[in-house]
Amino acid sequence: MSRTGQAPLSQDPHAVREPRENNLELAIGVEVRSYRKALGITVADLSAATGMSVGMLSKIENGKISPSLTTLHALSRALGVPITALFRRFEEPRNAVFVKAGEGVDIERRGTRSGHQYSLLGHIDNNSSGVTVEPYLITLTAESDVFPTFQHEGMEFLYMLEGEVIYRHGEQLYTMRAGDSLFFDADAPHGPEAIVALPARYLSIISYPQKAG
Numbered sequence: 651m652s653r654t655g656q657a658p659l660s661q662d663p664h665a666v667r668e669p670r671e672n673n674l675e676l677a678i679g680v681e682v683r684s685y686r687k688a689l690g691i692t693v694a695d696l697s698a699a700t701g702m703s704v705g706m707l708s709k710i711e712n713g714k715i716s717p718s719l720t721t722l723h724a725l726s727r728a729l730g731v732p733i734t735a736l737f738r739r740f741e742e743p744r745n746a747v748f749v750k751a752g753e754g755v756d757i758e759r760r761g762t763r764s765g766h767q768y769s770l771l772g773h774i775d776n777n778s779s780g781v782t783v784e785p786y787l788i789t790l791t792a793e794s795d796v797f798p799t800f801q802h803e804g805m806e807f808l809y810m811l812e813g814e815v816i817y818r819h820g821e822q823l824y825t826m827r828a829g830d831s832l833f834f835d836a837d838a839p840h841g842p843e844a845i846v847a848l849p850a851r852y853l854s855i856i857s858y859p860q861k862a863g
Contacts, residue, residue, distance in 0.1 A: 676713030677740035678722070683711045685729040699728040747772035754787055766794055783857045790815065790850040796842050804858025806836040813850025818843040826852070 686696055693711070697704045702721070709715045710725075717725070726733040754769035767789040774783075790813070808817065810826040817824045820838040824830075825846075834840065836856060 679713040786854045807855040808832040809853040811851040814847035816844040
């Protein structure tokens, strides 16, 4: 796919975040101290601005106590930052799913009755991105029907592993062989138009916004 005329991607995939603090109180303390020093003020200056004692502020900066919401609000106003900025270094553990070859979970999905085998390669509920991602290994056999009428919300990425399939997206047809990929808006009708060479296997990665609540 040509990138001509498209805006460059803004995210650096190799960027490394600053180390996170596992302890909430310590994480808040690190942020308070960091913002205070960035302003070039002393603990005494911050004490005068917030009405808190120097001893109390020292305990907060060293993660020795858990500040109340009222205290956090006073600190955020004195430091000139949103209250959420004081939690920046705290992060809950993130999940990962490892699936060994051949151990994906076979599931029923639209198309299964047409002989399309879906092997789910991983799933993480309530992740931090706000996006649900479903990675599948899809296998087509001689018993598989063509079924060019899948249509669902989100985006989908296909990567052909073996075989040859003519794949439809909307009104366009794509001949896909090993190493070819297709990335598309899944709201348009799509699916295999014809199976040219078997066995045919491809990765299908579907992503869509998480449901609220």
